[in-house]
C-alpha cells in the first residue's frame with residue numbers, strides 16, 4: 001500500500017477535500033525562499049493544520065535558513081511531520097527532531113543519491129523530488145523513476161516520491177518505484193494554489209489505495 005500526501009493546501013475547503021478523498025497526509029507550505037502560489041504564512045499554516053481531522057497526518061513544508069528557524073516554525077505550526085528543503089546535515093536534522101519531538105523528512109533531488117545516503121540514518125523518511133536550483137519543490141517536473149527505485153531499494157529510510165506526479169501517472173510511478181508514499185502539489189490543481197477536488201480524489205484512487213481496499217472487501 002502506498003501512502004498519499006497532498007501538498008500545498010492554502011484554504012479550508014481544499015483541506016476538507018483532501019481528507020474526504022482519503023489521503024493519508026496533507027501538507028502546507030510556509031517560510032520558503034522560492035516564489036510559489038502555494039505559500040501561506042506560519043499563522044495560516046497553523047490554522048489550516050488545526051482543521052485536519054484525526055488520522056490525517058499533517059506536514060509543514062519549509063525551507064528554513066537555519067536549524068533554529070526550523071525549530072521556531074515547527075513550534076508555531078505544531079505539525080506531525082516537518083518536510084525540510086535545504087542543505088541540512090545529519091546532525092542538524094537530529095537537532096531539529098530532538099528540539100521539536102517531530103518527525104523530520106529532508107528533501108533530496110533525484111540527482112543527489114549521495115546526499116540521500118548521507119542523510120539516510122538521520123532522517124525519519126526521505127522525500128525524492130525534482131527540485132529547482134534553489135532547492136524548492138512544486139516544479140511539476142517528473143524525475144528518473146528507475147533511479148529512484150534503485151535508491152529506494154538501497155536506503156533504510158522510507159522513500160516518498162514526488163515531482164510532476166498527476167492522477168494520470170501516479171499508478172505507473174508507484175508501480176515502478178514501490179515507494180512508501182507519493183506526494184503531489186501542482187499536479188492536482190485547477191489554478192495555481194487552488195486544488196481541483198476531483199483530481200485530488202482521482203490521484204488518491206489511482207495511487208492504488210482505494211483499489212486495494214475494494215479488493216480486500218470483495219474477494
Ligand SMILES: O=C(O)c1ccccc1N[C@@H]1O[C@H](COP(=O)(O)O)[C@@H](O)[C@H]1O
Pocket residue numbers: 007008027029032034036037038061063083085129135136137138139140141162163164165183184185186187
Ligand atoms: O509546491 C511548492 O510550491 C513548493 C515550494 C517550495 C518547496 C516545496 C514545494 N512543494 C513540494 O514539492 C513537491 C512536488 O511538487 P509537484 O507535485 O511537482 O508540483 C510537493 O509535493 C511539495 O512537497
